[in-house]
Amino acid sequence: MASRSSLLKVILLGDGGVGKSSLMNRYVTNKFDTQLFHTIGVEFLNKDLEVDGQLVTLQIWDTAGQERFRSLRTPFYRGSDCCLLTFSVDDNQSFLNLGNWKKEFIYYADVKQPDSFPFVVLGNKVDVTERQVSAEEAQQWCRENGNFPYFETSAKDATNVSNAFEEAVRRVLASEDRVEHLVPTDAVNLHRKPRNTSTCC
């Protein structure tokens, strides 16, 4: 069928331990690993999917959440098409930090129009009974900060995980002119994604 698909880069950001790696693994491999290590450095996984009839290769980037590692992770923000701001509903601090993550992303990703950039907010670990952040609080934050879609997820029991990623894809596809994102599906060099704006000197 279609010989071309879009490569979309999404990046998971949020405090250490909120479940970024678990969400990525759940989405890509449909597994929840209770023996998972915390992330050191930067990792990414690819997943092919079809959204509304369009083939997309999603490249999901996962980094370490601790403040100290900022200089390692921020270089990878560039070229992101979507940012998944993640907190854990059983950790109020991680919710309070969402604003900082958003700021850090906009700054280092060098987003030209931050107001229209597609962010998606994930409140993870909804399977946990002792919540510290209510859905209402989270929704309010999303409304006030740019009308971001909000998903309550659980990497553990797979609640809403693919919905969240698919929504991210839709947001990106809707938000910009897609033409320049098209690359051949069989491309090996996925990293050679052309820039969507040509900023020639």
Add this chain to the structure above:
Amino acid sequence: MAATTPPKVIFEHEGVFIHSNTEESDDQDLLLSGFLRILEKDGETVVEYKPLEDTVDPSNMLCAGKDSSSVVEWTQCSGEKGHRPMDQQLSCDTEWDMVNAVSFRRKPYTNGEGGLNHTNERSKWAFSFYVCDLKSISVKCEGWSYLTFHLRDGNTLPAVHFHQGGSEAFLDNLRKCAQLSECPDDEHTLIVSYYNKALSQSFENLLDDTNYGLVQKFKKDPYTTTLGGFSKVTNYIFDAFRGSELECQERPAEEMSDLLGELIPGLEINQQEEPGFEVITRVDLGARPEVQRREPVTVEDWTKHQDSEGRISNVTHLKHIIFKGGLCHAVRKEAWKFLLGYFPWDSTHDERKNLQKRKTDEYFRMKLQWKSVSEEQERRNSRLRDYKSLIEKDVNRTDRNNKFYEGLDNPGLILLHDILMTYCMYDFDLGYVQGMSDLLSPILYVMENEVDAFWCFVSFMEQMHENFEEQMQGMKTQLIQLSTLLRLLDLAFWNYLEAQDSGYLYFCFRWLLIRFKREVHFQDVLRLWEVMWTGLPCQNFHLLVCCAILDSEKQKIMERNYGFNEILKHINELSMKLDIEEILHKSESICMQIKNCKDLPHSVREILGFSAVPETSTLETSEYGILESPQTSPRATLRQDQLISNGHGHLRELSHNGCKVAFIS
């Protein structure tokens, strides 16, 4: 273009000196301070030196300036072949009109005949030449670097001394318009071959050790980059200029790697001093020698090395066999305490018992400190709270597949937690940083004792501390050192990585931060670490371990034409697929290969701790380090068996025979 175009300054460095004495004279130098510039004028590149008019401030220098009777005069010899009337060209622009000499011939100066006033005498020392007329440069180091230019017509210009640094930056900038290659017979001489197209230059000469990461960053963001030193500024300026053509083909991967330069700014290695000159060209390393590994050290071997009172004898030999084969698991619990420096090698059973007693008290005193923090107090102590919450999260995500830490409420998990919390009390400034739980876990597994594990961990952290600090200086240094080694070992591969914007080796970050803890199986981590803790066969051996792993992967990476992302992915996915004995074998072999090479670049010798001085015999007999050129870069040369490397160029003396401590930094 008209000859009236004003020259463009590519490089400028103030505080470059000419010593105006003769070599034969013991008198003190007359020092002339001045500017050294590289200019571009009508498509030609010109180097010029111009003395400053004002008197020299002696406080800036390592030697006092004083008028001397043994001044040498440099006479003009214009009209010789190959020289253009530079003075005419440059005089069009008054600002640059300071050139009154084209090239010089050395001539003894007699006191009576000169009679020049001060200003004239100074301006006599000005010179300039076209880079295309430059034949070679001698690079010497006497605590500072100084360069001598030899022109194609046979003339030699007075040496310019970089008392305030900047020689490397100067050479780097010169490299943009001319190829400088190390002379095969003389490592202090650079042969110049001129060409016009700066961009055609091969990667190998473009980057220097300390600055290469800054270059890309500046290209991107020339004005906001924090500048650490003048030599770096000049590098930036050049690259901003050079980079303009490259900017057009932007792509995310390239931008990413530009920003990876973030890792490098603030990098402070050798910022003040100029450790001789450094160009790594193709060094012929020769064949990689075969090395033999051995069986692990047994309990029997170990006890043989102890006297009746428990002192370890023949430590050198013992370390050697540990390096060659590692330890049987039964020996580890005891041997690691020595290897890590918790127990002194020459201590007796009784002394160690006392030590352990003291250390136990000390441990529990610190443990009580965080244990007795009330909830109220904790609420007002955000740092402690943050450390605690991260430790709790990370302990649950460290080696949970290992029996010792698996399942719920495993006592191993509680110990891991408590030791890390107590470490926060031991070093509150550092606190807990992710990665530390990975370093502790194997130690605790081997020690099976909270107190011993804590103190061994403290010793290990002493080596690794800098990697975890706020600026992650240790990581930056290691990545640069690794890059230097890779360039030496396989320039083609390094160039490939560079071309894929991967020259920063960010993909080795995890390897270096937690010493391969996540790359090999748990039991192999134990083997690898005990081998590395011997400090043999060279300083920073772990960097050669990186080289060995990359050596096995480079063919795949290049053949499959992996780019930025794929290299990262490929390296990440090597985790748990690596064969430890094969790696150790290869790493040692690479070490021997480098050691056997006679014309090693200075930086490589420095990284691996190979003495730069050829007369090793005298060093072997000296008990302590010899500090070389103390004003600049103190380099301690110590007996290998007394040293362990902490992984980033610092050497730490093990507590051995009450020896002194020497630092390299």
